[in-house]
Amino acid sequence: MNKAELVNVMAEKAGLTKVDAKKALDAFICAATGAIRKGERISLVGFGTLSTTKRPARKGRNPQTGKEITIAPKTVVKFKASADLVK
Secondary structure, three states: OOHHHHHHHHHHHHOOOHHHHHHHHHHHHHHHHHHHHOOOOEEEOOOEEEEEEEEOOEEEEOOOOOOEEEEOOEEEEEEEEOOOOOO
16 A cells, blocks of 8 residues: 555545545654654554664675675664554
């Protein structure tokens, strides 16, 4: 499902126009992005939890040359599905 399909389903299920559903989805994405960038957790009961975790620096190999390289540390987003979501 892509964004346009999600907007269509949201509009149908909530009795909204597609324009209003798109505004609501865009507002959610904006709020969620801001919270994730601040390192906050987003917990949606019945859906799941989004959080960030830090990945430490590590050693890796360049697959073309076989040379050892250092992979920089970074922050990644994790999603843990709710038990209700996977039933």
